[in-house]
Amino acid sequence: MRRTPPDRAPSDRAAFDVVVAGAGPAGSVAALVLARGGARVALVDKAAFPRDKACGDLVGPRGVGLLDELDSAGRLTDYHLMPATRADLLRRLGRHREAAEAYRRALDLATSDADRRYLTRRLQNLPR
Numbered sequence: 001m002r003r004t005p006p007d008r009a010p011s012d013r014a015a016f017d018v019v020v021a022g023a024g025p026a027g028s029v030a031a032l033v034l035a036r037g038g039a040r041v042a043l044v045d046k047a048a049f050p051r052d053k054a055c056g057d058l059v060g061p062r063g064v065g066l067l068d069e070l071d072s073a074g075r076l077t078d079y080h081l082m083p084a085t086r087a088d089l090l091r092r093l094g095r096h097r098e099a100a101e102a103y104r105r106a107l108d109l110a111t112s113d114a115d116r117r118y119l120t121r122r123l124q125n126l127p128r
Contacts, residue, residue, distance in 0.1 A: 015042075016040045017034075017041065018041055020034070021044055021045075023043050027043060032070070080109035084102070084103070088122070107119045107123070
């Protein structure tokens with residue numbers, strides 16, 4: 001990530017209505033909600049992206065609905081990680097039939113052999 005030194009900060013400090021510090025799940029959703037409400041939002045994080053972050057184990061049942069809401073614009077419909085993430089949340093909730101459908105959708109969209117192998121294993125390991 002490129003940082004701007006303090007002595008070279010942009011002169012127009014009103015370029016954004018809000019700055020959200022931290023582009024993890026909470027910061028990303030906060031920025032999304034604010035932007036959808038018309039705010040000019042800067043989302044900043046100290047780490048470069050993409051990065052691994054262990055936070056999926058903390059997502060509860062509302063996570064499935066949140067994923068659906070985030071994809072309401074349809075921009076992620078053909079991105080295999082969207083149904084894969086949905087499948088994993090459904091699996092954790094014990095909604096195995098729905099999880100299987102989502103894993104199959106992710107498999108249809110996956111473009112790499114590694115992703116296909118992983119998704120196939122997840123699908124096969126679901127309780128029947």
